[in-house]
Amino acid sequence: MSPCGTETDLLPCGIAKIGKDRNLLTCNRHALELLACESVDEIVGRKTNDLVSVGTQIFLDSYVYPMLLNEGRAEEVQLTLKSLAGETKPIVANIRMNADHTTDWAFMTCVNRDQLYTELLNARDTLQAQARELGRLNAQSQERQSDLQAFCQSLSHDFTGPIRRIRQLVEFALVELQKGGIEAPEEFEMLGYAVKNSEVLTDLTTGLVGYLVADVAVPRDETVDLEKIVSTVLSMGEQHDPTIPKVHRTSLPTITGSKAQILVLFKNLLENAIKYNKNDPEITISHSEDVAKNRIVIAIKDNGIGMSEEYLEKIFSPFKRLNPAGDYKGSGLGLSIVKKMVTNHDGDIWAESTLGTGSTFYVSLPLNPQGHPIRPDSDR
Amino acid sequence: MRNLSLTKEAIIKRNNVRIHGTGSKVMMLAHGFGCDQRMWRFVLPALSERYTLVLFDYVGSGNSDLSSFSVDKYADLNGYAQDVVDIIDALELENVTFVGHSVSSMIGLIASMATPGTIAELIMVCPSPCFLNDLPEYEGGFNRSDLEELLSLMDKNYIGWANYLAPLVMGANASEALVGELSGSFCSTDPIVAKTFAKATFFSDHRSLLPQCTARTLILQSASDSLASVHIGKYIHQHVPSSELQIIQAEGHCLHMTDPEVVARSIIDFAD
Secondary structure, three states, X not given: OOOOOOHHHHXXXXXXXEOOOOEEXXXXXXXXXXXXXXXXXXOOOOEHHHHEOHHHHHHHHHHHHXXXXXXXXXXXXXXXXXXXXXXXXXXXXXXXEOOOOOEEEEEEEOHHHHHHHHHHHHHHHHHHHHHHHHHHHHHHXXXXXXXXXXXXXXXXXXXXXXXXXXXHHHHHHHHHHHHOOOOOHHHHHHHHHHHHHHHHHHHHHHHHHHHHHOOOOOOOOXXXXXXXXXXXXXXXHHHHOOOOOEEEEOOOOEEEEOHHHHHHHHHHHHHHHHHOOOOOOEEEEEEEEEOOOXXXXXXXXXXXOOXXXXXXXXXXXXXXXXXXXXOOOOOOOHHHHHHHHHHHOOOEEEEEEEOOOEEEEEEEEEOOOOOOOEOOOOOO | OOOOOOOHHHHHHHOOOEEEOOOOEEEEEEOOOOOOHXXXXXXXXXXXXXXXXXXXXXXXXXOOOHHHOOOOHHHOHHHHHHHHHHHHHHOOOOOEEEEEEOHHHHHHHHHHHHOOOOEEEEEEEOOOOEOXXXXXXXXXXXXXXXXXXXXXXXXXXXXXXXXXXXXXXXXXXXXXXXXXXXXXXXXXXXXXXXXXXXXXXXXXXXXXXXXXXXOEEEEEEEEEOOOOOHHHHHHHHHHXXXXXXXXXXXXXXXXXXXXXXXXXXXXXXXXX
């Protein structure tokens, strides 16, 4: 039954027969070479455990032998051979178990494969560690964001309440003083300024909350009908402001993004367009789509006071006011919030303006992740 | 420790619980690392004539519900023992004889301590309470580096599996449940499951539990087992109060597969 000295010696792979008691019965010449042996006699009768690494012993006993006992074979098993000189070599083996529990082995070295696998495993472990770190940072950032949200809510609640109360008290005091027929025009004027300033403070608080909230990650995969957004914003304006602007506009498409942020974005832009012409505001909303580039550019043109070119870059910075605060209402944060929200959407914003004639704000946004414009619903 | 969140049917499905035989005595057969309940098939005919046999697969092995697997739960043997307790509770078993192969011997011990009196007898087939050396007091057989080599070897053998890169894909949620398809082949275990089970098996030390064992215990040790030598059987025998040790003249770590008649005979002699 010895395969040695027969055709198996001609094969370029190791062939071995292992007994029921896990001792080597015989092997071919190539197997001897791999085990650094001169003759079969040197290793016949040796336990397989003497010819493999300790890790391989455990793997054989806990995994490979149960598989052999149940399925009769195990294929492409990677093991570590240990020569009599103690040198280890990675091998890949196909093993078959016979009815008498002897096993037939065919194996060959796989140094390159082993090296590749080692590299692959190291790369996987590194990636895994990085993924874990990323997850940790992500969780940390989410925690920070929720802290920020809680802070914004408390800011809005804790600040605006007392400010409103101060304003009410001052207004009440003014009325009471006037009722009492007290003549103090200068003091009345001062109290009037106090009321105006409290209004500014309310705007500022609301603006700050908006600015901070603009940083909070929100889902940006919602279907956003720009037409509806603009209609909503314009109707909101009508309720609060007696100055109803003339609006000319094209029918806007539907894009993908955050509904809430895009609503705030247009609210701020349109309010901005209206407030700088107190008498007869006129807004023109137009747009162009570049399907190839998956972009939509929306232009909002007003007939306000306009601005000189040097300010065009600065207007998107927080608290950048070009005009005295008393002249026009607002927190000075509106455009910086818009800028943040546009950036959140991988978009861009810029302005063109002529002093005294009006400004045009351009917002460029991706149409949707698939790169196809979604047509507005058929009901329009 | 009773798990009230799962119904009987859910537990039976989760662990692929199968009943064989109709004897009045209940015997649970628990497979070891790297296998599933099919490894008991050679002793099944002899035992099912006399006992009601409860066979099952640990989550992640055999035909268990892989979606119930969680790296956190099964990071140590307590998770596996909890499943044994769940099965005992679900089937309302009493006076159980628990037969555990290899690592399942310790799982059975943990489960017996968690349900006092329910597991009356423990039969340990090729057990080891600790595979790691703790010299000079205890010779588990292996150094940490040997076991690290085993894990690396397992990794290399599992390259190509569908779930091999799953921890990356799952990212931060790597500890959550995995859902994958196992091939029908015996011992085909999901790489993540296998590695988790291997770590829980080979890096644990349950020596301190041995003296607390109250079940009547039989230790079947193989005369030649590189994973659990005879002296480990003796160590367990010395430390488990009500135990007896039988050394079976056989080769390897799977006595119930290599020498099923001998093992079945020993089990019957002890349990009857």
